[in-house]
Amino acid sequence: MANASRVTAVLGPTNTGKTHYAIDRMLGYRTGIMGFPLRLLAREVYDKIVAARGPSVVALLTGEELIVPPRAQYWICTVEAMPEGMGCDFLAIDEIQLCADPERGHVFTDRLLRARGTHETLFLGADTMRGPIQALVPGVEFVRRERMSDLVYAGSKKISRMPPRTAIVGFSVDNVYAIAELIRRQKGGAAVVMGALSPRTRNAQVALYQNGEVDYLVATDAIGMGLNLDIDHVAFASTSKFDGRRMRPLAANELAQIAGRAGRGMSHGSFGVTGDARPLDEGTAQAIMEHRFTPLKKLNWRSSALQFGTVEALIRSLEAAPQDEFLMKAREADDLGALKALSQDPDILARTTNAPSVRLLWDVCRIPDFRGISHAEHASLLRGIFNHLHGGGVVPDDWLARQIKRIDRTDGNIDALSKRLAFIRTWTYVAQRKGWLRDEIHWRNETRAVEDRLSDALHERLTEKFVDRRTSVLLRRLKQKEALLAEVNDKGEVTVEGEFVGRLEGFRFSPDKGAEGAEAKALKSASLQALAPHFHLRADRFYNAPDTEIDFTEQGGLMWGDSAIGKLVAGADPLTPGVQVFVDDAAGTEVAQKVERRLQHFISRKVQSLFEPLLNLQKDEELNGLARGFAFRMVEALGLLPRHTVAQEVKDLDQDARGALRKHGVRFGQFTIFMPLLLKPAPTRLRLVLWSLANGLQDFPEAPPPGLVTVPALKDAPQGYDTMSGYREAGERMIRIDMLERLADMLRAEDSRGGFEAKPDMLSITGMTLEQFADLMQGLGYRAEKGEREKVKPADAVVAETGTPAAGQPVMDAAAEAENTPAAAPAGEGAAPAADVVPEAAAIADEGVAPIAETGSDAAAEEPVPEVAENETPVGEAADTSVEAPEVEVFYTFTWGGRARQGGNRGQRRGQQGQDTRGNAGGGKGKPRGAKGGAGGGKPGGKKGGRPQQQGGKTYSARPPKKEKKIDPDNPFAAALMGLKQGD
Numbered sequence: 001m002a003n004a005s006r007v008t009a010v011l012g013p014t015n016t017g018k019t020h021y022a023i024d025r026m027l028g029y030r031t032g033i034m035g036f037p038l039r040l041l042a043r044e045v046y047d048k049i050v051a052a053r054g055p056s057v058v059a060l061l062t063g064e065e066l067i068v069p070p071r072a073q074y075w076i077c078t079v080e081a082m083p084e085g086m087g088c089d090f091l092a093i094d095e096i097q098l099c100a101d102p103e104r105g106h107v108f109t110d111r112l113l114r115a116r117g118t119h120e121t122l123f124l125g126a127d128t129m130r131g132p133i134q135a136l137v138p139g140v141e142f143v144r145r146e147r148m149s150d151l152v153y154a155g156s157k158k159i160s161r162m163p164p165r166t167a168i169v170g171f172s173v174d175n176v177y178a179i180a181e182l183i184r185r186q187k188g189g190a191a192v193v194m195g196a197l198s199p200r201t202r203n204a205q206v207a208l209y210q211n212g213e214v215d216y217l218v219a220t221d222a223i224g225m226g227l228n229l230d231i232d233h234v235a236f237a238s239t240s241k242f243d244g245r246r247m248r249p250l251a252a253n254e255l256a257q258i259a260g261r262a263g264r265g266m267s268h269g270s271f272g273v274t275g276d277a278r279p280l281d282e283g284t285a286q287a288i289m290e291h292r293f294t295p296l297k298k299l300n301w302r303s304s305a306l307q308f309g310t311v312e313a314l315i316r317s318l319e320a321a322p323q324d325e326f327l328m329k330a331r332e333a334d335d336l337g338a339l340k341a342l343s344q345d346p347d348i349l350a351r352t353t354n355a356p357s358v359r360l361l362w363d364v365c366r367i368p369d370f371r372g373i374s375h376a377e378h379a380s381l382l383r384g385i386f387n388h389l390h391g392g393g394v395v396p397d398d399w400l401a402r403q404i405k406r407i408d409r410t411d412g413n414i415d416a417l418s419k420r421l422a423f424i425r426t427w428t429y430v431a432q433r434k435g436w437l438r439d440e441i442h443w444r445n446e447t448r449a450v451e452d453r454l455s456d457a458l459h460e461r462l463t464e465k466f467v468d469r470r471t472s473v474l475l476r477r478l479k480q481k482e483a484l485l486a487e488v489n490d491k492g493e494v495t496v497e498g499e500f501v502g503r504l505e506g507f508r509f510s511p512d513k514g515a516e517g518a519e520a521k522a523l524k525s526a527s528l529q530a531l532a533p534h535f536h537l538r539a540d541r542f543y544n545a546p547d548t549e550i551d552f553t554e555q556g557g558l559m560w561g562d563s564a565i566g567k568l569v570a571g572a573d574p575l576t577p578g579v580q581v582f583v584d585d586a587a588g589t590e591v592a593q594k595v596e597r598r599l600q601h602f603i604s605r606k607v608q609s610l611f612e613p614l615l616n617l618q619k620d621e622e623l624n625g626l627a628r629g630f631a632f633r634m635v636e637a638l639g640l641l642p643r644h645t646v647a648q649e650v651k652d653l654d655q656d657a658r659g660a661l662r663k664h665g666v667r668f669g670q671f672t673i674f675m676p677l678l679l680k681p682a683p684t685r686l687r688l689v690l691w692s693l694a695n696g697l698q699d700f701p702e703a704p705p706p707g708l709v710t711v712p713a714l715k716d717a718p719q720g721y722d723t724m725s726g727y728r729e730a731g732e733r734m735i736r737i738d739m740l741e742r743l744a745d746m747l748r749a750e751d752s753r754g755g756f757e758a759k760p761d762m763l764s765i766t767g768m769t770l771e772q773f774a775d776l777m778q779g780l781g782y783r784a785e786k787g788e789r790e791k792v793k794p795a796d797a798v799v800a801e802t803g804t805p806a807a808g809q810p811v812m813d814a815a816a817e818a819e820n821t822p823a824a825a826p827a828g829e830g831a832a833p834a835a836d837v838v839p840e841a842a843a844i845a846d847e848g849v850a851p852i853a854e855t856g857s858d859a860a861a862e863e864p865v866p867e868v869a870e871n872e873t874p875v876g877e878a879a880d881t882s883v884e885a886p887e888v889e890v891f892y893t894f895t896w897g898g899r900a901r902q903g904g905n906r907g908q909r910r911g912q913q914g915q916d917t918r919g920n921a922g923g924g925k926g927k928p929r930g931a932k933g934g935a936g937g938g939k940p941g942g943k944k945g946g947r948p949q950q951q952g953g954k955t956y957s958a959r960p961p962k963k964e965k966k967i968d969p970d971n972p973f974a975a976a977l978m979g980l981k982q983g984d
Helices: 018-027 039-053 096-100 105-114 127-136 173-187 199-210 252-259 282-290 311-318 334-342 346-351 355-365 375-389 397-407 414-432 440-466 469-479 517-543 589-610 612-619 625-636 643-652 655-663 681-694 737-748 760-766 770-779 795-802 814-820 858-862 906-910 972-983
Strands: 006-011 032-036 058-061 074-078 090-093 120-125 141-144 151-156 166-169 191-193 216-219 233-236 240-242 247-249 269-273 299-301 327-329 486-488 493-496 499-505 508-511 550-552 557-560 563-569 578-581 640-642 672-674 710-712 727-730 733-736 782-790 888-896
Touching (some): 006 127, 018 032, 018 090, 032 039, 039 074, 039 199, 090 105, 096 105, 105 299, 120 127, 127 141, 173 216, 191 199, 199 216, 199 440, 233 252, 252 269, 311 355, 334 375, 346 375, 397 440, 414 440, 499 517, 508 517, 517 589, 563 589, 578 589, 589 681, 625 655, 727 737, 733 770, 737 760, 770 888
Parallel strands (some): 006 120, 032 090, 058 074, 090 120, 166 216, 191 216
Antiparallel strands (some): 240 247, 486 493, 557 563, 640 672, 710 733, 782 888
């Protein structure tokens, strides 16, 4: 150890002026070297000395910067970059307590043991180093410096309550960015300082803070290493950090190093915690305030006596154990890890057969892993550089140019620019190494220019992201209690001091996007100064607005044009909903009450106009007894009742009661009791909203598109949705209620026991393919058996092609064909009158929905037959027999199955839902009313209620007409009656 010079350890807490003392001592000598822990701190001191003595005598040496004038006298360096073997009058090492750092401690320990000035040596740092320095440095003198200001613990505070001139400290990039974003929203902006920033970016960010553009600084622990900033309070957002191996809590002395940045010179400072950080325990807080910490016992050490004979010898020397009890072997650093990785490469070993090549490999391995991608990726880069340099070579210009060109881009976000800065630092480091490049000066300038461009772009992005100049101005003006000029234009846009701050939407002020917390409060405070008169003017205009300017949404919202001004809420009954208005408190109760009255008028008139038939039914005083009770059920169900849910009530109604209800438009269908006028799209849309409100649904189901006969069944729809939407679920689809009743009329004429096939009219009114119709029928309770058969041409087609009748096919003229075509079954026994099932021709003609013809009218027959898939032939359509091979057609035979299939597993998922068609509409297990071969409930010929089942289906309409008695020809009166009939 060199000990010829005077060696002094200047120890004490932060803000004791140690660094200033060392600078003054160095400038008293002709030459001097100072080592600092951070590139940022070295650059700051370099700038100070340049300002004092001029740039011609000051050199800057860091891993990425090399400024060495010809007559350099004072060398400002990072500790790793300090030149060895160069004599100087004065030498100083700052933050000497980093000897205990697990990553870089061995470098500081090496300087403590071996670096000396010829006249004076200073070690600057914390008082915890007194013991190890005294044991390891003979003849050392100690100077204790006391803090110039007090440091007090302020406890935990929310970020929103942080005082100005506060530095908030996080220990990860993500944490720093998140805090800075929160500060921007609540306080108007923050500067960001991290060790990974270039000096240019860091200085630009610090300037924002120092000149007062922002009052807050968000930083990593980089500010704890001697950076002198105007900070009054330090808040820890976390008290633990990742040290390269694991997350660990910070020791009291580490917290003190950072907290000590608060209070510079004679001004006092404070420290505390914020965010998710737990408050400091009393002992830790007291130790920081009194600067009492556990002394260091061990320093990290790595041998400096390196053996370069072979790679194996170099590794052994680097892993040698210390001999002193105050030293401990440092954990494996990145450079040693890279050396071990490259030593496994046979090509590398073949090239490192002498000391110069091994030394070169070691120099290459000491390139820091600025990029931080992976150890393997870093080792691959080092391998390439070593291969270029081995044997006296240099890094090729074209290869280096390609690497730099990929980085030289200023587009992208903060993360992209930060990564490029980390990448360029690698090539900046390479450019500083003597003899590694053909034109070192050119490439130093090139890499420095790229770093400057990236630094400026990063500073710009950081400022854009984390500084809101508008909010900073507003907060400052409000704090100074200055009057702000606010205006509102006819579009509701609000400006303050000419800056757009938000808009008036309906009767609520919405700050500009991104404004939260204190920012939003500032914007509101400034904006509401101008909004008070506008609220009243707007309320008057709204109160006199026509109903056409107001509407409701399918989720129950109430809109005035494009602005949401309220929502519907459940009332005393489904047809009398209430309203809740969206009005800012600043508008006052008078405005809110006026808006509420207008919205209540709107929704009341909307219900009155769209549900007029239902309300008339409710008000009819002539209805009494069972008819009145049934009318109540209809109103309660909003005009649509699944028939099986009121089977007994329908059965109990006499003809007079039914007639009275029919006068109000009530139709007694086989599946549903409904009012056709309420199936229009507009009543359906409102009905679903009122039904959702009455049932307390969170998400209101939307109405099906208007004009469709069938729509896909909704999965996970609330119980009763299909009925309220005017449909009935059957299989994978839902069919409109009125069209289902028309289909039911057709099914009455079919033999459901023996089986029947679908008619073209059935497909026509449903608009389905044969496959879809089969699924629908299964959903209604029928069995569908699929079959195939040879397609037979009609006789007239054969005559048209060949001129002769087909074999076994008699030729019939139109009259004969009509005579042999079975007519539609009349509404006889077991069938309800057509008017009881199908709405009149004028029903449901709203918003593009075509009128529905009555059963048996020509209009139904004129409806187009839906298209079918390729190779699938609709029922009743003739096949093309132009090909010799017989064509095959697919057909389905339908028989009553006794229960309905609710769309696969949907029946199990949703249960009855008021829509289960198992059994007939009366609630039994029989087939649909009017189907042949069985009645009401149970199997054909079975019993229900202890009474024998009658032939013919039970009905829910008037009593079936009695069969006419045969006329006795021997009765003279009967003979006369027969004559009269024959005369007719």
